[in-house]
Amino acid sequence: MPKAPKPQPGIMDIELYVGGASTVDGVANVIKLSSNENPWGPSEKAVEAFQRAAHELHRYPGTDHASLRAAIGEVHGLDPERIICGVGSDEIITFLCQAYAGPGDEVIHTEHGFSMYRISALAAGAKPVEVPERDRVVDVDAILAGVTRKTRLVFIANPANPTGTMVGKKELGRLAEALPSHVVLVLDGAYAEFVDGFDGGVALVDKYPNVVMTRTFSKIYGLGGLRIGWGYAQREVIDVLNRLRGPFNLSTAQLAAAEAAVRDRAHVERCRSENSRLRAWLAGALAGHGVPSDTSSANFVLARFGTPEEAGACDEYLRSEGVIVRRVAGYKLPDCLRITVGDEASCRRVAHLIGLFKGAGSEKDKNDG
Secondary structure, eight states: OOOOOOOOOOOOOOOOOOOOOOBBBSSSEEEESSSSTTTTOOOHHHHHHHHGGGGGGTTTSSOHHHHHHHHHHHHTOGGGGEEESSSSHHHHHHHHHHHHOTTTTTEETTTTTHHHHHHHHTTTTTTEEEOOOOOTBHHHHHHHOOOOEEHHHHHEEOOOTTTOOOOOOHHHHHHHSSSTSSEEEEOOTTTTGGTTTOSHHHHHHHHHHHHHEESSSSSSSOOOOOOEEHHHHOOOHHHHHHHHHHHTOOEEEEEEHHHHHHHHHHHHHHHHHHHHHHHHHHHHHHTTTTTOOOOSSSSEEEEEESSSHHHHHHHHHHHHTTTTEEOOOOTTTTTEEEOOOOOOHHHHHHHHHHHHHHHHHHHHHHHHO
């Protein structure tokens, strides 16, 4: 029997990505807090724009995304000519690896960094190199120590997923200054909008030709189902990435919804404010039940348990009660559960259930003693 074609080196080292669960067998109405989705959904203006676009589905979309890039530039004070749009920020990450890394090259990501960095590096034939974090925070010195003559890219999510922690402006500047010019520093700002006054690293992109920022419409804009993202870099880099981008990578409906979403600043402000309020409440409630978390700057908290077994047992208990959170053992955090900040009812429900779980465990310990 003929053999199947052999894929390029690195491809079979990629583990298939598993998204956050959305159903529980036997439970009709679940509370999904596993995928960092915006519980308030997209802007009504974005929904209206998406619906209007239905009348143009027989037309090919524009290839230059000019209107969306102009809107992003206007809202964020950026040069539209230095913006590229993609199918989520994941596609921009893929372009960067395709453009700047290949066989024999190395791509640095941190210990608990987003899994797509490793996946995209392997897909390009490059070697992913993991460097340690310090107490679940990106360690600039560890990154610099990991740089070799083979290093081509460094990926940092800020705020980070799944930890929610941030690297300060001073440390990021020190990293950008110290990296060799042939190494591209990628600042993944998927959760940047949840930090009031944070621009995701624009000043560093403007200062250094080897720094790139990526952003997404999947989180605070509530458009995860449409898959839209963008990147910002100096023109030479954008020119390279556009040579890899398919001419029709975004549909008319995607472009219309994203433009309306980015212009609706009132919706973004409401979502940021509510997320900040409920994130603080949830972290405090969990801490009161003996479940600590690092200060989160995103739309989730990373709940830390005493052991991997306890984290797993809590996850099973929550699922039995119709609440889905995210295990993060694959991110080398087996004793943690990542919990999306939902609406107020969802936050109160998950905190109450974790309190019951911890209380039951404490009572069992007393009885065993």
